[in-house]
Amino acid sequence: MVTKAGKAAKSAKQVRDAEATKIAILDAAEAEFAQYGLNAAKTEEIAAKTGVTKAMIYYYFKSKEDLYVAVLERIFFGRYMDSIQLEALEQLPPEQALEKLIRRQIATDFNYPHLGPIQIHEALQNQGKYYKHVLSSDRAQQVFGIVTKILERGMAEGCFRKLHPQHTVMNILGxxxxxxxxxxxxxxLWQGVPLLSPEMVEEHSQEVVDLILAGVRNREPRK
Amino acid sequence: MVTKAGKAAKSAKQVRDAEATKIAILDAAEAEFAQYGLNAAKTEEIAAKTGVTKAMIYYYFKSKEDLYVAVLERIFFGRYMDSIQLEALEQLPPEQALEKLIRRQIATDFNYPHLGPIQIHEALQNQGKYYKHVLSSDRAQQVFGIVTKILERGMAEGCFRKLHPQHTVMNILGxxxxxxxxxxxxxxLWQGVPLLSPEMVEEHSQEVVDLILAGVRNREPRK
DNA sequence: GTCTATACTTAGATAGAC
DNA sequence: GTCTATCTAAGTATAGAC
Incomplete structure (x- = not known):
């Protein structure tokens, strides 16, 4: 998602504003890395999209690699974490928590279309090397632990059947x-189906919710 | 997956064998494209992995782009299609067909680890441009149509609940x-969990089968 | 803080000998 | 059919003026 501050600053050309320029570069870099990943992304393209010269990138971020890490951290800690709001799910009944989790995950994918692609490129191209410190941070471990806990709570309360929490987390995210x-x-493959329209995304949410909730529900509740 | 013919030919060095060299290049290219996608893949690396010089790649394939297309076609028509064997599922009862489909899909992912990554890179980096003629081919349309038909048959027979077939196909593949x-x-995130061990992949298969079959099953069958 | 110009490096592609 | 050598383009990164 393109930050307003970034866009505004660079459309009013030649205004010297360090913070705005930095954000504009991060926005453009995010889009470029989402499409190509670290290795195939071009600083030239990022500069062009930003509306500044290549030199600015190196002035603010020192190297393409450093810029990439900055993008990774911003999109995870500054976007994903705020959007997914996992803490708020801890108090809900397991089924409600799971439904909200799914809807928020899909809404986040839709609102921040660069998030998923960046994570995938990082896994495939770099084997998670640059993502390691993000995902092994206390914050990430704690937050993802919440999802596992929701599933375990559901099993303990008897509303979910016996599941492997880690597999289930991955299958839901998948x-x-x-x-x-x-x-x-x-x-x-499905020509003419407008997969990315808001209506279809809403349909997608509903389908995943129905599929997963039916998939985890315990059909033989304890007496 | 590295083809035997390719390996063998290039380990017995300097044997002039056009077909074997071509296969060896395709094998190496497949691995390189799986990790980096078209744009970040390097012909230099492909040549090094193959054990021949860069010039050979251009002798056999004319350009990096042409080599990429050759890899795409081979992995889809020559690997995926043979491995997934969708035609064999048409006669089975819907639930059995769906279970087999899931197990074969996961086995295929495991046996041909380059397949998924190549498809994803193609979607993200090139918006499916080079994959278009593959997926809009009669063969692909027909074969993926079988999956949709299994779901529709299940609904018609009353063993599956009301589903959107296209969403369901994507959710299962996901x-x-x-x-x-x-x-x-x-x-x-889950340090110490050996996600790619054969045992865990078997567990993964079972978990997906359980989740999806429970997720699509009709709980109020007609009388 | 931003630009222009340029050094340095790598990667795609080809020519020509063997 | 395979290699060595090389051309050319593109991309990362820096120096220095404004």
Whole structure:
């Protein structure tokens, strides 16, 4: 998502504003890295999209690698974490918590379309090397632990059947994210289906919620 | 997956064998494109992995782009299609067909670890441009149509609840594939869990089968 | 803080010998 | 069919003027 501050600053040309320029570069870099990943992204392109010269990138971020790390951290801590709001789910009944989690995950994928692609490129191209310190941070461990806890609580209370929490977390995220990740291929398979329209995304949410909730629900509740 | 013919030919050095060299190049290119995608892949690296010089790549394939297309076609028509065997599922009862489909999809992901990454890079980096003619081919349309038909048959027969077939196809594929795609990131989140061991992949299969079958099953069958 | 110009490096592609 | 050498383009990064 393009930050307003960034856009505004660079459209009113030649205004010297360090913070705005930095943000504009981060915004452009985010889009470039989302499409190409660290290795195929070009600083030239990032500069062009930003509306500044390449030299500015190196002035503010020292190297392409450093810029990449800055983008990774901003999108995870500054976007994903704020948007997914996992803490708020801890107090809800397991089924409600799971439904909200799914809806928020999909809304986040839709609102921040660069998030998923950046994470995938990082996994495939760099084997998570630059993402390691993000995901092994206390904050990330704690927040993802909440999802596992929701599933365990559901099993303990008897509303969820016996599940492997870690597998289930991945399967849920897979169902949420694949839709967006694979969209550009599937549009050729299902020509004419407007997969990325808001209506279809809403349909997607509902389908995932129905599928997953039915998939985890315990059909033989204790007496 | 590295083709035997390719390996063998290039380990017995300097044997002039056009077909074997071509296969060896395709094998190396497949691995390189799986990690980096078209744009970040380097012909230099492909040549080094193959054990031949860069010039050979251009002798056999004319350009990096042409080599990429050759890899895409081979992995889809020559690997995926043979491995997934969708035609064999048409006659089975819907639930059995769906279970087999999931198990085969995951086995295919495991046996051909380059397949998923190549497809994803193609979607993200090139918006499916080079994959278009593959996925809009009669063969692909027909084969993926089988999956949709299995779901529709299940609904017609009353064993599946009301589903949107296209969403369901994507959600199933997402649950199957995300495990492998995101592995390199999740290993940092769940340190010590051997996600890619054969035992865990078997567990993954079982979890997805259980989740999806429970998720689509009709709980109020007609009388 | 921003630009222009440029050094340095790598990667795609080809020519020509063997 | 394979290699060495090389051309050319593109990309990362820096120096220095404004």
């Amino acid at each position: 169902a949420c994210n694949f839709y967006f990740t694979a969209y550009e291929n599937f549009k050729y | 649950a199957c594939n995300f495990y492998f795609t995101a592995y390199e990131n999740f290993k940092y």
